[in-house]
Amino acid sequence: MKVTGFISLWTLVSLPCGRLANPAEHEDVVKHAIKLHRGKGAVITQRKQWVLESCRKLSGLLRQKNVVLNKLKNAIRAVEKDVGLSDEEKLFQVHTFEIFQKELNESENSVFQAIHGLQRALQGDYKDVVNMKESSRQRLEALREAAIKEEMEYVELLAAEKHQVEALKNMQHQNKSLSMLDEILEDVRKAADRLEEEIEEHAFDDNKSVRGVNFEAVLRVEEDEANSKRNASKREVEDDLGLSMLIDSQNNQYILTKPRDSTIPRADHHFIKDIVTIGMLSLPCGWLCTTIGLPTMFGYIICGVLLGPSGLNSIKSIVQVETLGEFGVFFTLFLVGLEFSPERLRKVWKISLQGPCYMTVLMIAFGLLWGHLLQIRPTQSVFISTCLSLSSTPLVSRFLAGSVRGDKEGDIDYSSVLLGMLVMQDVQLGLFIAVMPTLIQAGVSTHSSIFKEILRILILIGQILFSLAAVFLVCLVTKTYLIGPYYRKLHAESKGNKEILILGITAFIFLMLTITELLDVSMELGCFLAGALISSQGHMVTEEIMSCIEPIRDFLAIIFFASIGLHVFPTFVIYELTVLLFLTLSVVIMKFVLAVLVLSLILPKTSQYIKWIVSAGLAQVSEFSFVLGSRARRAGIISREVYLLILSVTTLSLLLAPALWRAAIMKCVPRPERRSST
8 A cells, every 4th residue: 555655646747747748758657656566566565465375374383283182082092991001091181182182272372372473563653662671571581481481381291201211120020020229220310309399399380470589591501511421421411400500581690509319419619619719819819918917807808809800700609609708707706706795795785776876867967968969869868877877897806806804994995895896887787778668668659658757667676675675584594594504514514525515516606697697687796696695604614615716707707708809899890990099988987087076975984985896897888888789789878889989988998997006006005015906
């Protein structure tokens, strides 16, 4: 119709012009138009003929499919009535016929789905990107469903093949006499088959219809093999064991967590290689930092930088390395609590409670003020301020290793105040993690629901306070009735065997962190309280347990600080060095000034001199900002750029912390005490 209309319109336009043109030219134009019109008719005739032939072929295939389906149904009924076949043979044949039926039906559905997709594409507008995106999403969903069905069909074929092999074996066993060894092996084979059927979970079939489950296209990457022919058998074994890596369209990488066949032991070789590499490279890096006078932890961070995505990119199991590193935090805080006795905590509990709360409120107030001036959303300002208000407990605990107490009677030593405030910040961390879902909703809510959001936050704060009261009650009961008999039993059973003592203490740590996690308080607080409870049994008990746990803590702390280095990006820091240095110095100076101001108001007059040391210890950003930042980025609270800024500022503040700490120690601590505290 469009071609005909174009020719008619062109003819009408050319009529007035034909009076001015030559008769020969006019005749040529008319002949050309007639030729085009006849060509169009020929094309239409050919298209009609092609459509008729295609429809005839399609209808013939559909009729043939129905005939075959009827024959398959009759064959299934015949097999079920055949008395001469065993149950296993009947099962195999019926299963094979049903698979063929499914394949025929799915092939027919695929044809009509393709026709429907073509019709939908023709009705769309190529200029409408949203419509094209929706059409692409629908095609992708159809392809995913087709892939899942094909995968299920392939699995059923494998099962049918397995039944066929079993049927052949049974026929062979019936036709020949078995030896005693063959009979034993046959019984073992049947028992093994039953065991596999019992322990197999069918996780794929059980979860594919669960709400919220999405089908994704993934790439399966085998192990890198230099000689494919020489290692062909190895790859076949790994393919059967599922030791390859999966990569989705978002470039997320996955490894096996639970195999289908749990009877065969497996090991994640990527994870083993990563831990071995970190252990070997941490030695020269830590040695170098010790030589130039820096804490060894920075050598471990440098090790993570060299091996991470911004360096050699040799760490494959990043999530697993970070998970193992978390145990370094657990044992570090346990030893901090082991040195921080309840008597010391009771002496500074008011300062420990008031100081972090005042600092957090002031940081949020300054954050909202700057956010208003820079036109930043309030939720984003609150989140950034809260992240920056936290300080690193593992770092400060390393600074305080071997620190001395106050030498004057009635004085409050700075280590007690500093650790008490850091423990309270760990409590605030658990509170903030609990409030984060409401903060996410507040970011997208309207002004009419602000009252409801404030009420919800107050309710959450009440829940956290109730949880803290419950934790306090658990600690009181444990200290009064349980921890004494428990340790005496461990000590009696571990004479000449330290394994029982180490295992018993580790189990107690995990019990306390599980309790605090169930009560919606941070697991780190549970580890600290476990150490504080054990320290109540006396100095001898503390020394004995510390000698056993410290080597474990040291190794896991290496993994933890190396995992921090995996998230340090030197190229980004170099590109934005001026901005990052300005932001880092601003944050460090602001935290130092606020800490000095708050401590000046709450410290006794006789202990005012320690405010400089405590403020220097708090003037950095906690490594938990990595965790909070990643959650906030996934939730949409902060952008990618703000997330990278938080990571970089945190890293630079941790690098500046030793210098600031040493300066405070040099200024405020007398020379005899200085050597033991630095």
